[in-house]
Amino acid sequence: MSHLIIKQINKSFGNHAVLKNLSLTVNDGEFVSILGPSGSGKSTLFRLIGGISLPDNGDIYLNEVKINGRRGSISYMPQSPALLPWRNILKNVVLGAELQGPYDTKIALQMIERAGLKGYEHHYPHELSGGMQQRVSFIRALLSPQKFMCLDEPFSALDEFTRLDMQKWLMDVWSEYRRSILFVTHNIEEAIFLSDRIIILSERPATVKHEFVIPFPRPRHEGLLLTEEFLHFKKKVYEKMQK
Amino acid sequence: MKQLIKKGWRPVSVIILFIIVWEVACQAFEIPTWLLPPPSDIWNEAINGWGQYSKHISSTVQLAVVGFLVGSSIGIIVAILLYLIPFMRDAFYPVLIISQNIPVIVSAPLLIIWFGFGMLPKVIIITLVCFFPITIAALDGFRQTNRDLLHYMQMAGASKLQIFKKLEWPHALPAVFSGLKISATYSVMGAVISEWLGANKGIGVYMTLASSSFRTDRVFVAIILVIILSLLFFSLIVYIEKKLVRWKPIEEGNAHESFNH
Incomplete structure (x- = not known):
């Protein structure tokens, strides 16, 4: 609800x-x-x-x-992807959840795969295209507990x-x-x-x-x-x- | 390696040329060696005098490392306090600036009077020289935190501490390292200056003894030692930076383009 x-x-x-x-x-x-x-x-x-x-x-x-x-x-998805450049994709995706408490890496990996970003888990944001970065930003919002x-x-x-x-x-x-x-x-x-x-x-x-x-x-x-x-x-x- | 040669040949040839001119000038104008020894004399002294000065090096290195560690820790802590507590910033920022306007050569004798000839006053001197560049660089780094990232963190409900730990601190790390690089070279200088004022070992002592006995060649050996140590410290920090800061900072507007490179 x-x-x-x-x-x-x-x-x-x-x-x-x-x-x-x-x-x-x-x-x-x-x-x-x-x-x-x-x-x-x-x-x-x-x-x-x-x-x-x-x-x-x-x-x-x-x-x-x-x-x-x-x-x-x-949970929030901003206009610019606003990914932390020193965190890889996996670590970025869990940020929203991390701020609120413990999080589940397994679900995060599944979501990354569903977003068509499998293989990019350990890449850094600057290695991704604008669209891919926005997808990461959206998954981050989706994985937040709110x-x-x-x-x-x-x-x-x-x-x-x-x-x-x-x-x-x-x-x-x-x-x-x-x-x-x-x-x-x-x-x-x-x-x-x-x-x-x-x-x-x-x-x-x-x-x-x-x-x-x-x-x-x-x-x-x-x-x-x-x-x-x-x-x-x-x-x-x-x-x-x-x- | 290829790049090193490609980039390095210009400064190296300037230095070589400079040494040749120096050597030739010394011979041609018959300059007395106590005034300006030719590079070949300095070289000989550097080789043959190893037994003379080797014991001084370790003492200076030790002092510089301890001073640098203490100075940079204090520098970082001061920066964090000033940034997170606005009241502290208002109260202490001017004091910090003033502290840098007192020349070390003036404050050092005072410290010797207060704390004697041991390690403590020397570490304090190095700390005084070292902490300032780090504090200023770190403060700048904290303040230049990317607005978009900050906005996201706030909207996502990050606490002040979380914002500092997860955003502002890692964001400022490259800036902190610029400060550390400057301080690393300052720490060697600080160590030598503190040794001038009273010590029984160290490059500073070796230098004072050399100049008072007009062994100008040894003074130059000391200078070279200081240069080498500073460069070593500097490269060590660069190495650590490369290990720790593996990401590229965001430059305005290239967040989307960078994929194509």
Whole structure:
């Protein structure tokens, strides 16, 4: 069970309001994307959920427990892979778990193999391509004991081909583990393709502008990206973002 | 080996040329040997005088090693304390800077007055010369911790101690080693200076005796010994660094490209 409720959050820096009356929920096993223009306060929202900074008012609940300012309640995948360059892949993958307590190397090795990185366990991050590094970063988040995952524009630095591969891979892994995921992106297509629900944020100060439930059934395949319905839906989302 | 020759021939030929000019100049201008002995004289003294100075070397090496170990440990501990406790940083950073503005040649006699002629004042002198480069280098290393990595660690719920042990310390290791390399060469110099001020053995003593009896060739032998010892210490640290720091630090922007190299 992991289920996130954000209630009426406000956050400002000095005179700049960044988040205003922002409320959202992520249900157990749900994949929710947040779409918003750059600088709309998505990172600030993640900092609040991660407990690095405190909201001016409003509350964040994870499984009915208030987690305002409580670090380590979620597992996290950042925009850059953020792998420790002096640790090999195996040691990097277990870092998230290691921070919380004892961990299981056997499961880690299985996950590495499932991610198609077998043979790279003892390589160092600089020997891997960008896409491979992001996979390592995702496994690290998946192996952390916290069941709720926050993904912060994880594929934004990748090229188009790698990105699609990664999206498909992420969907595969996710449909197996069914973690609750809060995913931040500014790519509409990616958001529709991956999510159960999309939340659109306004410009600063950010508040929830609109919410879409994605009607496409799972499992989804890349062919979906070119169907009439998909493009139509993308247009609807696009129009809402413009207003 | 090939690379060593490729890179090394330039400095080696400069040194050889320098020695030839020196030798020829000494002969041609008939410079008295007490003023400037020719390299051949220094060479002869280095070979024949081994029995004279060998006992001094071990004493200096011992002093330098002990001083370096004490100095670098203190340097690292001071850096960690100053970094982790902001109050300490505010209070002691200026004191540290001031401590480096007092020349050793001034503070050393004081230390002799307080602690006598034994090992202790000498180790203190070497420590004073050694700890500063390490403290500064380590502090810089801690402060330059990669922001992305730090952000990840915080989001993942790492405690302050975990962040230090798992991120900041390993991240600063290359910087710490730059400090250690500087201090390793300083430690030999520190040992020699401390021996000048009062000891019965050591390269510093050998040097003082040589210069007061106008054995300039021996002074040069002492200089060469100091150079060799410093280089040996330096290479030892480089060797340890290579063993310990096997990863490449992240350079801006090449995190994704590096796969292609």
